[in-house]
Amino acid sequence: MKRSDKQREIVMIKSFIVNATLIAIKFIAGLIFTSAALIADAIHSLSDFMSDILVIVGLRHSHKPPDKEHPFGHGKIEYVLSLLLGIGIIFIAYQLLRNLMLSFGEAPQIPSVYGLVVAFVVIVVKLLLARYMMKKAHSLDSQVIKASAQESFTDVMGSVVVIIGISLGVIGGHFDIDYLIYGDSLAAFIIALFIIRVAFIIIKDAIRSILGQSASSKILSETKRVVQSVKGVYNVDKLTMIVYGHYYQVMVDIRVDGSQSVKSGHDIASHVKRKLKENPKIGHVIVHVNPEVE
Numbered sequence: 001m002k003r004s005d006k007q008r009e010i011v012m013i014k015s016f017i018v019n020a021t022l023i024a025i026k027f028i029a030g031l032i033f034t035s036a037a038l039i040a041d042a043i044h045s046l047s048d049f050m051s052d053i054l055v056i057v058g059l060r061h062s063h064k065p066p067d068k069e070h071p072f073g074h075g076k077i078e079y080v081l082s083l084l085l086g087i088g089i090i091f092i093a094y095q096l097l098r099n100l101m102l103s104f105g106e107a108p109q110i111p112s113v114y115g116l117v118v119a120f121v122v123i124v125v126k127l128l129l130a131r132y133m134m135k136k137a138h139s140l141d142s143q144v145i146k147a148s149a150q151e152s153f154t155d156v157m158g159s160v161v162v163i164i165g166i167s168l169g170v171i172g173g174h175f176d177i178d179y180l181i182y183g184d185s186l187a188a189f190i191i192a193l194f195i196i197r198v199a200f201i202i203i204k205d206a207i208r209s210i211l212g213q214s215a216s217s218k219i220l221s222e223t224k225r226v227v228q229s230v231k232g233v234y235n236v237d238k239l240t241m242i243v244y245g246h247y248y249q250v251m252v253d254i255r256v257d258g259s260q261s262v263k264s265g266h267d268i269a270s271h272v273k274r275k276l277k278e279n280p281k282i283g284h285v286i287v288h289v290n291p292e293v294e
Helices: 003-032 036-062 077-102 114-140 143-174 178-212 217-228 262-276
Strands: 235-244 247-257 282-292
Touching: 003 036, 003 114, 003 143, 036 077, 036 114, 036 143, 036 178, 077 143, 077 178, 114 143, 143 178, 217 235, 217 247, 217 262, 235 282, 247 262, 262 282
Parallel strands: 247 282
Antiparallel strands: 235 247
């Protein structure tokens, strides 16, 4: 396993441990302190937990070398797993909304004020985890870690809603204000909507990447400069870079002196390929040579 793959796996294992702990804390606290919002938030965190499991499995698979059936490697497994994650999150949100609708009209239980303490702790931990994962997603250029980080940020928002919902429920119960006692249930409903929103974002990004997403303009410019720095390259006629998991597939058309031998043109192309492959994030390079005709 490459060092970058190992780093991705370490990031996800850390997230896995944190999310497993938070799920247990929120679910148990929701039962003890009679908070539907905390239980909903635990279900929300379950999507993070599922994400971590899928990513760890995917990272172990994506680093496999190319084979006859997959000549460009297995990097796109990350996108497939992100798509599955999004579908799984939608299913969880559906179940949550269904349970809330079935219990509609029933007198809600008044949550305990101690649930607020749990929600505050969860916010701090999840915010730190989300920031850490987003930073690692950018440094390691991992789409699936980014997806998991997005879900973690949404989980922070969910915990804020939990605090508001529990607070309203506690106030409503203490001062006997009927409409406020539904605050906890309303918070659970809003969290379910958060879950659906992030699921659609993850699915949209995954489908776009599966179809073949181009590298950013910054990466394209940097790569073009590398190609143009090779001696014998007159111009870069065309450059295409497709994101392929955690690496890029590069197809470049270069223009060289048309009067030189075929071997010389081939040598220049080989030099371009070697130069590009110095970047560990570039996995495959195809170079096409065009002659410069006076």
